[in-house]
Amino acid sequence: MSLELVSRAESFGADLAIIAPGGVFTYDDLIGASGAAATRLLAGRDDLEGERVCYLVPPGWAYVATQWAVWRAGGFGVPLATSHPAAELAHVLDDARPEAIVVHPTLTERISDLADERRLPLLETPALVRPGPMGALPDVDERRPSLMLYTSGTTGRPKGVVLSHANIRAQVESLTSAWGWSSSDHILLHLPLHHVHGIVNILTSALWNGATCEILPRFRPVDVWERLVRGDATLYMAVPTVYRRLIDAWDEAPPAVRRDWSAGAAACRLMVSGSAALPVPTLERWKRITGHTLLERYGMTEIGMGLSNPLDGHRRPGFVGTPLPGMDVRLVDEEERTVPAGEAGEIQVRGPAVFSEYWRRPEETERAFTADGWFRTGDRAVVEEGAYRILGRASVDILKTGGEKVSALEIEDVLRSFEGVADCAVVGVPDPAWGDRVSAAVVCEPSSVVETDELIAFAKSRLAPYKVPKDIRIVGDLPRNAMGKVTKPAVRDLFIEEGNP
Ligand code: MLC
Ligand code: AMP
Numbered sequence: 086m087s088l089e090l091v092s093r094a095e096s097f098g099a100d101l102a103i104i105a106p107g108g109v110f111t112y113d114d115l116i117g118a119s120g121a122a123a124t125r126l127l128a129g130r131d132d133l134e135g136e137r138v139c140y141l142v143p144p145g146w147a148y149v150a151t152q153w154a155v156w157r158a159g160g161f162g163v164p165l166a167t168s169h170p171a172a173e174l175a176h177v178l179d180d181a182r183p184e185a186i187v188v189h190p191t192l193t194e195r196i197s198d199l200a201d202e203r204r205l206p207l208l209e210t211p212a213l214v215r216p217g218p219m220g221a222l223p224d225v226d227e228r229r230p231s232l233m234l235y236t237s238g239t240t241g242r243p244k245g246v247v248l249s250h251a252n253i254r255a256q257v258e259s260l261t262s263a264w265g266w267s268s269s270d271h272i273l274l275h276l277p278l279h280h281v282h283g284i285v286n287i288l289t290s291a292l293w294n295g296a297t298c299e300i301l302p303r304f305r306p307v308d309v310w311e312r313l314v315r316g317d318a319t320l321y322m323a324v325p326t327v328y329r330r331l332i333d334a335w336d337e338a339p340p341a342v343r344r345d346w347s348a349g350a351a352a353c354r355l356m357v358s359g360s361a362a363l364p365v366p367t368l369e370r371w372k373r374i375t376g377h378t379l380l381e382r383y384g385m386t387e388i389g390m391g392l393s394n395p396l397d398g399h400r401r402p403g404f405v406g407t408p409l410p411g412m413d414v415r416l417v418d419e420e421e422r423t424v425p426a427g428e429a430g431e432i433q434v435r436g437p438a439v440f441s442e443y444w445r446r447p448e449e450t451e452r453a454f455t456a457d458g459w460f461r462t463g464d465r466a467v468v469e470e471g472a473y474r475i476l477g478r479a480s481v482d483i484l485k486t487g488g489e490k491v492s493a494l495e496i497e498d499v500l501r502s503f504e505g506v507a508d509c510a511v512v513g514v515p516d517p518a519w520g521d522r523v524s525a526a527v528v529c530e531p532s533s534v535v536e537t538d539e540l541i542a543f544a545k546s547r548l549a550p551y552k553v554p555k556d557i558r559i560v561g562d563l564p565r566n567a568m569g570k571v572t573k574p575a576v577r578d579l580f581i582e583e584g585n586p
Contacts, residue, residue, distance in 0.1 A: 140162065392473050486551055
């Protein structure tokens with residue numbers, strides 16, 4: 086028996102599955118290409134048996150065919166971020182220890198040295214996903230690992246979140262019923278494909294339902310508006326920073342263009358925002374421009390989506406609604422007792438969509454769950470008049486910038502390794518465009534001069550672009566409390582006082 090996602094796709098046959106820069110592809114095409122590619126990945130074996138396969142492929146047809154091929158061959162997919170420099174890619178390769186890397190030819194140069202150093206075979210997508218014969222493929226039990234997504238935490242480098250096929254099915258089924266997905270849906274996709282938002286909420290939900298997923302090669306606000314103008318997209322999902330950029334582009338357009346753009350967006354049946362807090366002014370502005378009250382929902386790599394405003398009914402600005410189908414959600418105090426109604430607490434989640442473990446990190450996995458299986462999200466919320474309102478993270482060291490989660494501590498480690506830096510503190514400064522603006526206060530070694538441009542170039546060579554501080558201030562000392570510990574709120578105030586938004 087094949088995975089349910091695949092058997093469902095077989096039933097959608099000649100319907101349009103993917104529209105991508107390289108062409109248009111039906112469900113039959115996806116079954117054919119991923120079957121041939123799975124056969125090549127197996128290379129005569131019966132089953133990849135959970136071997137990791139990393140893929141560094143830009144959003145597009147080859148990405149989708151590769152992901153399905155890995156799954157159908159019994160492999161464990163590890164998407165690599167196309168924006169990451171070598172040091173970040175090396176971390177994932179060394180942690181995941183794949184048996185092979187699939188790469189799009191435009192990115193081969195980026196990874197070939199890393200692959201050679203680790204003696205990993207590199208398979209280029211044109212050869213992998215081309216049409217060809219399909220051999221016998223294994224039966225893949227849905228409890229087996231399906232996807233490993235890397236996420237930043239309060240300790241160490243990013244860790245792998247292990248999601249099974251059953252976890253992903255539970256996430257997709259929940260969203261299908263909550264948001265009314267059907268085969269007549271047509272969704273636009275420009276989010277990166279190494280996160281649940283792009284992979285599960287958009288791509289896999291579309292393919293589970295026999296809908297069409299149209300992949301745009303990159304996010305450019307004008308392209309999205311011009312695509313919406315055609316009036317045939319039914320669904321759109323993005324992070325708050327993207328909505329803000331779309332609003333800025335609309336503001337800059339001439340009145341006749343604005344009218345067309347607004348009419349195109351109004352034709353969608355649903356527009357969703359998530360991955361970071363949606364500022365109420367953005368929600369209100371979007372409503373004036375398009376007529377849509379954005380449906381805000383709350384999720385996390387480890388759990389998929391947990392809370393959502395309703396498809397039908399009142400969507401309360403500033404709130405993320407109620408638990409999604411299949412999700413148990415509770416708020417607890419520091420002793421892990423459920424808080425009385427109306428009081429704030431940590432969000433804990435349980436259910437079939439929740440991940441099983443951090444890859445090869447048993448202690449961190451154990452710390453993440455209570456004895457009776459609730460996952461500790463580290464986010465705080467309160468329920469008011471029946472709806473959840475997110476209050477923020479329990480830790481000041483986890484930031485969200487443009488929908489990307491970053492660890493202040495990981496960035497600090499990198500900055501401290503730069504010659505002449507004695508100490509530093511990284512904080513998220515509230516910013517209307519990015520959510521948290523990654524900012525660093527840096528103390529130099531006595532008699533050293535640190536050029537901020539050089540420090541930024543150094544950070545760029547080691548960190549994903551969204552982790553690189555947008556603002557660096559050289560300070561004489563870091564604000565500390567009586568115990569000598571750096572006080573992050575006081576560091577944040579340094580940037581606010583100095584004229585940041
Ligand atoms: C890019 N840059 C960022 C950034 N993205 N800086 C901070 N935060 C980000 N998120 C950098 C670029 O490298 C560049 O640096 C500069 O900022 C301006 O780049 P840009 O071209 O304007 O940015 P762009 O490429 O357009 O990307 C912005 C974005 C993108 C918002 C479209 O970041 C994005 O798609 N974010 C979504 C992430 C996502 O899918 N999150 C879901 C996680 S899952 P320089 O130095 O070159 O100028 C999750 C669970 C859930 O959270 O609930 O969904
Ligand atoms: P990630 O680890 O990248 O999956 O990011 C998950 C985190 O994003 C959550 O733990 C929250 O802190 C944050 N998040 C997601 N959706 C929302 C939302 N609607 N409002 C506020 N924070 C959110």
